[in-house]
Amino acid sequence: MKRFGLFAIVIVIISALLGLGVHQLNQASGQGNAAKTLTIFNWGDYIDPALIAKFEKQTGYQVKYETFDSNEAMFTKIQQGGTAYDIAVPSDYMIQKMRKAKLLLPIDHRKLKGLDNINTQFLNQSFDPHNRYSVPYFWGTLGIIYNDKYVRADEMQHWQDLWNPKWRNSIMLVDSARDIMGFALVRDGYSMNSTNLDQLQQAAGTLNKLAPNTKAVVADEIKMYMIANEAPLAVTWSGEASEMLAGNSHLHYVVPTEGSNLWFDNIVMPKTAKHQKAAYAFMNFMLEPKNAAQNAEYIGYATPNNKAKALLPKAVRDDRQFYPPAAAMKHLEVYADLGTKWVQQYNDLFLEFKMHS
Amino acid sequence: MKKVTTLTKTNRLPYFSLYFLWIGLFVIAPVALIVYQSFFGIDHSLTLNNYRTYLSSSVYLRMTFNSFWFAFLITALTLAISYPTAYFLTKLEHRQLWILLIILPTWINLLLKAYAFIGIFSQSGSVNNFLTFIGVGPQQLLFTNTSFILVAAYIQIPFMILPIYNSLVDIDPAIINASHDLGANNFQTLWRVIFPMSINGVRSGVQAVFIPSLSLFMITRLIGGNKVITLGTAIEEHFMTTMNWGMGSTIGVVLIIIMFITMALTAGGRKGKAKS
Known part of the structure; x- marks a missing residue:
């Protein structure tokens, strides 16, 4: 019991000293x-x-x-x-x-x-x-990253190409409802800011057909996975892409010319x-x-x-991957704030897609 | 005599009030707030719509079923690994050291452990290297239900082993000897004597594992690649992305109710024991 008491006192003293030190440091930096x-x-x-x-x-x-x-x-x-x-x-x-x-x-x-x-x-x-x-x-933009060890450049130029049965269980998607629903909308020929329920439902149907090709729906980890050759394809933002390209020379970034997001x-x-x-x-x-x-x-x-x-x-x-030519820039769309109701709609459909895959 | 009792009562009051304050502020108030929030729609109007949506949407019901199923699998696997482990632990020398080794991983941040598993399971990870070495060839391990259940079970195992171990250690060896003396073989002793006496440890272990497993969300993304969607994922989405706190709270309320049901079901036997 005596030893325990001593132990407790030592811990309290050390903690107090650390606390004091932090306080001092904060004071010094806020000088x-x-x-x-x-x-x-x-x-x-x-x-x-x-x-x-x-x-x-x-x-x-x-x-x-x-x-x-x-x-x-x-x-x-x-x-x-x-x-x-x-x-x-x-x-x-x-x-x-x-x-x-x-x-x-x-x-x-x-x-x-x-x-x-x-x-x-x-x-x-x-x-x-x-x-x-x-x-x-x-x-920046939203686009497709491919690894030239597994995918040829001419095989991956448009959103449509992601649906090719060849890419079964190969695509990593970024966990963001607006972006993923967005490219499905573009593929179907609609605006990424669509607030038409029929269009959204059609896009969700299109997206569900992508489920067999979807390997995972993840966030920041995409960078690590793509650099480590874990998957041949990914859909993410240009900013993330530039970091990946710096880490693996086999990776390339494409912004489909038919349209994408400009953020x-x-x-x-x-x-x-x-x-x-x-x-x-x-x-x-x-x-x-x-x-x-x-x-x-x-x-x-x-x-x-x-x-x-x-x-x-x-x-x-002159890197056309990150500074797309004017012809491609023309088709890029900026997201509008659609209001809570529609944001919810996009997210509900996206959640259904995730459960599907 | 009378004086003494009143004294202790007044002495106790300050301690109790501190306790009640704590429980009120950090247990009852948050739960009450969640219940309160769940009655508000996105437009901040008072409504029952969240519950209506939840109960009428096949998506949420399927998600609930999914969560339940995965939590069940995780708990079953954890129990299957933990019971024998706890049993052998009681037979070992240096038990304290072994227990420490089992507790040790719980000191490591969950996120770090999840990332470590990404390294182990990835295409170029150690498991796949081994599989290639023995000629099986690389397999897709990450983003599968199996890897998700394995990692979740790994994380939960200490919380299952400890209560079982504690209840096993409490068993008087004389009882086991008596069982053998009366002609029971090893298996009979285990099944008829040891297991029933450790059932309380199993119960608290199941509670400690099943309930958190219902709402796992981070490893569903990191290890499961969002191919496993549980109620936790939906709550995270409602709070962080769509800011529909009402719906998020509704799912929270459902989870709390499931939690109480689980507690009631697993605690059922204790009353019986108290009676006998």
């Missing part, structure tokens, strides 16, 4: 003027850390970088309040949703420098007319922003061609910044 901080809420590993250091040095602001792993989680966190994010980076449909929920602050374009560096193609999108609330950060991640100022001046400084910093180019090279996603793109190596700039 200086509290007004000179900037809190960024971004996806994990979605900015070159060197750029944060550069920004801190250049402007004197202390950056607090917090991450989220889904648009919905970010939305909930900002909506519930109690947070002080000055900058967030949601995707297109979520920007529309946040706008509707009045969670965003309008951006004063007079305080922005370098918005004209952005390709006009990526401005004034339906989810945010005249970019009143958002500044483009990265953009955006844009910088916004949530309602919770307390340091607006710092937020503008950050947006201007990220709009600078040199910084945007450095970030694009680190992340590997496509930059909407024309001047930054010009600074990228020629091989990256």
Whole structure:
């Protein structure tokens, strides 16, 4: 009993010391003027850390970088309040949703420098007319990854090709209702934003026929599996694809010309922003061609910044996989926020498909 | 005498109130909130539609059946492995060390264990390397029902072994000796004497495994490749993707009800024992 008591005391003392240490560390990192901080809420590993250091040095602001792993989680966190994010980076449909929920602050374009560096193609999108609330950060597409050890390039150019019985139990799909239902809709010749129940049900029927070819419906793990040659085919986003291609030279990315999704991640100022001046400084910093180019090279996603793109190596700039030609760009569709009822419908049909496979 | 009882009563009250506060805040309030949420539609209006949808949709009913079936298989496999293991553990020397080795994996994060299995089962993983080596050739192991059940059972095994082991250790060796003296062979002793006396351990083991297995969701994706869809998957989707908290809560309520039924069914025998 005596030994046990001693043991307990030692543990309590160690824990107390650790707690004190953490407190000290927090104090040290939060040093200086509290007004000179900037809190960024971004996806994990979605900015070159060197750029944060550069920004801190250049402007004197202390950056607090917090991450989220889904648009919905970010939305909930900002909506519930109690947070002080000055900058967030949601995707297109979520920007529309946040706008509707009045969670965003309008951006004063007079305080922005370098918005004209952005390709006009990526401005004034339906989810945010005249970019009143958002500044483009990265953009990308949805497409097919294939491994040239098992699949020839001419065998995999269109969504239709996925249904070929040859690919039995070979395809990995990303676990996202809008995207998977989306390409089934495109295959049937409809819009990815369809709110027509007949079209949706037809697409769901088409999708269920893909079940025998579906190996798994997974999330981030797709990257690891495709690099390890676990499956010959996958459907996922261009951002993920660029990471996979870097890890396995046999992989290739195709955006079917008949149509696909065009997505955006844009910088916004949530309602919770307390340091607006710092937020503008950050947006201007990220709009600078040199910084945007450095970030694009680190992340590997496509930059909407024309001047930054010009600074990228020629091989990256001319990569048609990630900067599709104009003819293909024309058929890309941006997701609209369809409202909870239709989102539910898409997800119900997708869940049925998952149970089917 | 009277004075003493009143004293202890007043002394106890603060302790009890802390206890009630804890249970109220962290057990009763969350359950009440889930029940409350389940009566709201996506448009935040009070409705019974969630339950109507649940009971009339073949998708949810099939999902419920699926969850049940898989939870049953997982529990059965876990029990089949754990009972003999627990039995042999009682026969060993250095029991504490063996028990520690069984508890050890529960200290490792579930996600890490799941990822480790991805490495083991993948096309270039150790199992397939072995199969290729003995001439069987690589097999598709990941994303199959078998691998899902195996991994789930692996994760649950410690929670089954411990209660069974505890009830087996409690059995007085004299009773087993008596059984042998009275002419029972080994199997008869096991089936007629040891098993009935350890039934309470089996019951708590089954409860500890079956109930969480009903709502497994992460390994359904990581190991099952979302080819196994359980109620847990649906709850995750309703809370994280469609933000239809009402429907998610409804499924939660259904799970809680199933949980109570399971508890009632598996706890049935204890009353009988108390009577005798």
